[in-house]
Each structure stands twice: as C-alpha cells, then as structure tokens.
Amino acid sequence: MTSREEWRLPSNPQLLRFLLLVASGWAAMQVIATFQVVLLLFSAAAVLAVLLNVPVCWFSRLMPRPLAIALTVSGAMASGLGLAWVLGLQLVSQASQLLAQLEAVIADPQLPLRGRLSTYLDQLDLERIIELVRSNFDTGIGLLGGAVGNVLGLLVVVVLTVYMLVD
Numbered sequence: 001m002t003s004r005e006e007w008r009l010p011s012n013p014q015l016l017r018f019l020l021l022v023a024s025g026w027a028a029m030q031v032i033a034t035f036q037v038v039l040l041l042f043s044a045a046a047v048l049a050v051l052l053n054v055p056v057c058w059f060s061r062l063m064p065r066p067l068a069i070a071l072t073v074s075g076a077m078a079s080g081l082g083l084a085w086v087l088g089l090q091l092v093s094q095a096s097q098l099l100a101q102l103e104a105v106i107a108d109p110q111l112p113l114r115g116r117l118s119t120y121l122d123q124l125d126l127e128r129i130i131e132l133v134r135s136n137f138d139t140g141i142g143l144l145g146g147a148v149g150n151v152l153g154l155l156v157v158v159v160l161t162v163y164m165l166v167d
Contacts, residue, residue, distance in 0.1 A: 048161045099130060099133060
C-alpha cells in the first residue's frame with residue numbers, strides 16, 4: 001500500500017533549485033560550445049607536452065634543456081609529418097582504386113538486385129558523379145580542404161606545447 005508522502009508534490013524551493021540546476025547546466029554547455037576550439041587546442045597541447053616531457057628530461061641529462069626541447073619537438077614534428085605523408089599517400093591510392101572498382105561494379109550486368117536498382121541508377125548521372133569525385137581526389141581538394149585552418153591550429157598546438165615544456 002502506498003503512503004501519501006510518496007506522492008507528495010515538490011515544494012517551490014525544490015522546483016527552483018532544479019530549474020537553477022538545469023539553467024546552469026545549459027549555460028555551462030553554451031560556454032563550452034563557444035570556446036570549444038580553444039579548449040581543444042589547449043588540451044591537445046597539454047597532452048602533447050606531457051608525452052614529450054619524458055624524452056626532454058632524458059635529453060636534459062646529456063645536454064642543456066633548451067637544446068633538449070628543440071631536439072625533441074623537431075623529432076616529434078618530423079615523425080608526425082612523415083606519418084601524415086605516408087597515410088596521405090595511402091589514402092589517395094586507395095581512393096583511386098575504390099573509384100576504379102566502383103565503375104566496374106556499377107557497369108556489371110550481373111549485379112545482384114540490378115533490376116530493382118536499375119531505375120534508380122539510370123536516374124543518376126554516375127559518370128558525372130565519378131568524374132567529380134575523381135577530380136576532387138586528383139586536385140587534392142577532398143584531402144586538403146581547410147588545410148590553412150588545420151595548419152594554423154597545428155602551429156598553435158606546437159607553440160603551446162613548447163611553452164609548456166619550457167616551464
């Protein structure tokens with residue numbers, strides 16, 4: 001049997017506290033959304049500085065700290081650029097292979113569900129779509145879109161990381 005206290009309505013101060021809790025949560029989310037890029041850059045720089053601090057401390061025993069920081073940061077940048085270069089080449093290579101195979105699969109008359117898909121595929125100008133995607137990959141627009149913003153963000157992360165390592 002349920003008692004009346006279980007079904008008691010919340011009082012006005014309780015409702016006001018709940019409303020203030022929801023409003024403050026909403027305000028916190030708005031502040032985080034506004035400063036999302038800045039928080040992300042500082043967080044990435046802090047993580048990178050913590051990871052690079054170990055080799056800096058090790059090199060500091062062999063050479064002066066500023067030289068150890070320069071050596072560690074330049075080595076990390078070279079490793080990162082090399083990895084990006086290798087992965088970028090693989091991405092372009094596999095994208096061109098995907099486009100070549102996509103043309104062959106679409107042109108195959110033995111394609112399962114070809115009867116059902118034929119009306120839809122006939123409505124699409126597949127040659128134009130494939131040519132557009134191929135031109136984007138060939139010119140690098142698909143891979144390098146927004147590269148200036150990414151490079152500036154990377155530069156800010158590197159500078160912040162160096163300042164955190166110096167301290």
